[in-house]
Amino acid sequence: MQDGDLGKLHRLLIDFRDRRSWRRFHTPKDLAMSVSIESAELLELFQWKSDADIQSVAKDPSFVAEAASEIADVLIYLTLLAGELGIDPIEAAIAKTAENEERFPEA
Amino acid sequence: MQDGDLGKLHRLLIDFRDRRSWRRFHTPKDLAMSVSIESAELLELFQWKSDADIQSVAKDPSFVAEAASEIADVLIYLTLLAGELGIDPIEAAIAKTAENEERFPEA
Amino acid sequence: MQDGDLGKLHRLLIDFRDRRSWRRFHTPKDLAMSVSIESAELLELFQWKSDADIQSVAKDPSFVAEAASEIADVLIYLTLLAGELGIDPIEAAIAKTAENEERFPEA
Amino acid sequence: MQDGDLGKLHRLLIDFRDRRSWRRFHTPKDLAMSVSIESAELLELFQWKSDADIQSVAKDPSFVAEAASEIADVLIYLTLLAGELGIDPIEAAIAKTAENEERFPEA
Numbered sequence: 001m002q003d004g005d006l007g008k009l010h011r012l013l014i015d016f017r018d019r020r021s022w023r024r025f026h027t028p029k030d031l032a033m034s035v036s037i038e039s040a041e042l043l044e045l046f047q048w049k050s051d052a053d054i055q056s057v058a059k060d061p062s063f064v065a066e067a068a069s070e071i072a073d074v075l076i077y078l079t080l081l082a083g084e085l086g087i088d089p090i091e092a093a094i095a096k097t098a099e100n101e102e103r104f105p106e107a
Numbered sequence: 108m109q110d111g112d113l114g115k116l117h118r119l120l121i122d123f124r125d126r127r128s129w130r131r132f133h134t135p136k137d138l139a140m141s142v143s144i145e146s147a148e149l150l151e152l153f154q155w156k157s158d159a160d161i162q163s164v165a166k167d168p169s170f171v172a173e174a175a176s177e178i179a180d181v182l183i184y185l186t187l188l189a190g191e192l193g194i195d196p197i198e199a200a201i202a203k204t205a206e207n208e209e210r211f212p213e214a
Numbered sequence: 215m216q217d218g219d220l221g222k223l224h225r226l227l228i229d230f231r232d233r234r235s236w237r238r239f240h241t242p243k244d245l246a247m248s249v250s251i252e253s254a255e256l257l258e259l260f261q262w263k264s265d266a267d268i269q270s271v272a273k274d275p276s277f278v279a280e281a282a283s284e285i286a287d288v289l290i291y292l293t294l295l296a297g298e299l300g301i302d303p304i305e306a307a308i309a310k311t312a313e314n315e316e317r318f319p320e321a
Numbered sequence: 322m323q324d325g326d327l328g329k330l331h332r333l334l335i336d337f338r339d340r341r342s343w344r345r346f347h348t349p350k351d352l353a354m355s356v357s358i359e360s361a362e363l364l365e366l367f368q369w370k371s372d373a374d375i376q377s378v379a380k381d382p383s384f385v386a387e388a389a390s391e392i393a394d395v396l397i398y399l400t401l402l403a404g405e406l407g408i409d410p411i412e413a414a415i416a417k418t419a420e421n422e423e424r425f426p427e428a
Contacts, residue, residue: 005111005197012204019213025262028161029153029350032146033261035181036357039139039146040254042188046136047247048239054135058192068194071185072203074142075196078181081149085165087175089182090112096179097119106126132369136243140368143250147361154354155346218326219411226418233427242375243367246360249395253353253360256402260350268349272406282408286417288356288399289410292392295363299379301389303396304326310393311333320340 001079001088010079017080031081038077042070108186108195117186124187138188145184149177215293215302224293231294245295252291256284322400322409331400338401352402359398363391 001007017023045067046054057063082089108114124130152174153161164170189196215221231237259281260268271277296303322328338344366388367375378384403410 002112005109005113009197009200009204012201016204016207020211021214027158028165029156029158030262032150032153033257033354036143036146036150036361037254037258037261039143039181040251040357043139043143043247044251046139047251048244049136051134051136058135064192064194067192068189068199069203071189071194071196072199074146074181074185075200076203078178078185079200082175082178085171085174085178087171087178089178090116092175092179093116093182093186094119096176096183097116097123100123104127107128137369140247140364143254144361144365144368147250147358150354151358154358155351216326219323220326223411223414223418226415230418230421234425235428241372242379243370243372246364246367250357250360250364253357253395257353257357260353263350265348265350272349278406278408281406282403282413283417285399285403285406285408285410286413288360288395289414290417292395292399293414296389296392299385299388301385301392303392304330306389306393307330307396307400308333310390310397311330311337314337318341321342 001083002091004090006079006088006090009075010083013076013080014083026080026084028081028084031077031084034077035074035081038070038073042067042074045070108190109198111197113186113195113197116182117190120183120187121190133187133191135188135191138184138191141184142181142188145177145180149174149181152177215297216305218304220293220302220304223289224297227290227294228297240294240298242295242298245291245298248291249288249295252284252287256281256288259284322404323412325411327400327409327411330396331404334397334401335404347401347405349402349405352398352405355398356395356402359391359394363388363395366391 001010017026045063049057078089082092108117124133152170156164185196189199215224231240259277263271292303296306322331338347366384370378399410403413
């Protein structure tokens with residue numbers, strides 16, 4: 001991973017993991033499952049709410065704190081999985097956006 | 108979002124979105140759905156594969172390219188959702204890791 | 215839905231829902247989100263476990279009870295969503311299996 | 322599984338699987354992943370659509386056929402997973418609904 005913001009987060013996560021000897025649990029398959037599980041916890045915050053309800057709760061600091069905590073969990077496992085596969089997520093997202101420029105021409 | 112790597116990606120995505128007038132589709136609910144949908148496409152790459160199979164395909168550049176493309180999609184929608192809610196994902200992940208240090212003491 | 219086992223469950227769920235006036239929350243979109251959210255809770259039971267770990271917990275009645283509870287939640291929302299769209303899930307699964315017979319010929 | 326509609330589907334699926342020698346792939350973990358992956362494909366049908374859009378496409382036979390196909394896939398993997406764990410999904414859903422009667426009293 002490049003030596004920017006996400007690179008720093010990645011080093012922090014690796015250090016956290018290794019001080020607990022958790023690498024043996026972190027197979028790519030389990031990390032990919034974790035990304036999905038945490039994404040569903042994020043999705044749950046929006047369940048049974050209309051777009052108007054969401055506009056309203058989005059102003060509530062406790063809702064935003066919960067959303068930040070779930071977004072954090074998705075990013076944590078996504079970064080750990082990317083690290084196992086030698087992928088830089090931000091570089092990949094920039095490359096994908098360049099591809100999307102071709103796939104979806106402006107009207 | 109802070110003015111680092113993810114901040115740059117966020118500006119790129121906003122520019123991409125706005126040149127296509129797609130913001131009207133990007134409700135927080137739909138963006139959260141998209142994070143889950145893309146996470147499942149990432150998970151699908153590991154379906155029906157043993158850990159040994161995965162160790163082997165992880166050396167195959169075409170598998171890594173597919174994984175990079177799905178990781179990119181998760182990060183793209185996560186960044187757009189975070190942007191709608193005024194959340195900085197990397198800052199949130201660092202704060203969550205600090206909380207996890209308390210929740211999961213080293214053995 | 216046909217008048218069999220799943221038809222009975224569907225009538226039970228509709229009655230449960232209507233005695234609480236919950237139909238207004240049960241848009242197809244929210245029901246589809248619920249299927250995904252409950253599927254992730256089911257998936258979470260298998261997180262960080264090897265196939266050998268799972269063989270072992272699968273004999274533990276409390277694990278099986280948790281799995282039954284999450285399988286129930288997926289089926290409940292799947293049945294409610296199918297009901298909103300006029301689909302019979304078992305009939306659809308039988309038709310899909312017939313298609314799969316064509317798509318995946320025996321070796 | 323009881324000898325009703327879902328029991329019949331289960332026998333059909335086991336026969337389909339065994340004629341292809343696919344049981345070795347059908348670990349509980351992979352089946353639980355499959356439930357999540359198929360749920361996300363179902364969710365994708367509702368992505369970027371407002372409730373009004375969905376009311377309109379729900380009248381389109383090709384949309385309903387796609388939804389039936391994805392609902393089928395979720396039910397197929399859910400039934401196979403339940404079978405591996407000795408769980409009857411409809412019985413579990415009826416028991417869960419009885420619990421929900423206690424948890425969520427009528428207003």
